[in-house]
Amino acid sequence: MDERTRRVDPKLLELLVCPLTKGRLSYRAAENELVSEKARLAYPIRDGIPIMLMSEARKIDD
Template identity: 55%
Template sequence: MSDETQDTRIDARLLEALVCPITRATLIYEPDTNELVSPTTHLAFPIRSGIPVMLVDEARRIED
């Protein structure tokens, strides 16, 4: 399994502190895809090697 898809635990306190870089709204952790989802912007931010990548250019657009 590659580092990008490796399912690693992320600290709950870190998740509570992270917000969407666009809206500053709370993010939802999706363990199946190992991403942080912003429902408002329909973007999913990857978590790579246990580190959230909060760059809009790295986010995946979520289809409705």
């Protein structure tokens, strides 16, 4: 199964929070990342594992 077609377990999404804001995250399947709208950061998911490090996060400009 292609990594981009995988879904994030909803239970995992309930547990994970942004390390900066401690706020909720949303899953963007197209980019395969977890997004903190509050912090304007996107955390990548690699090999099915969310990388919740600020140093690995992508800043959202839009």
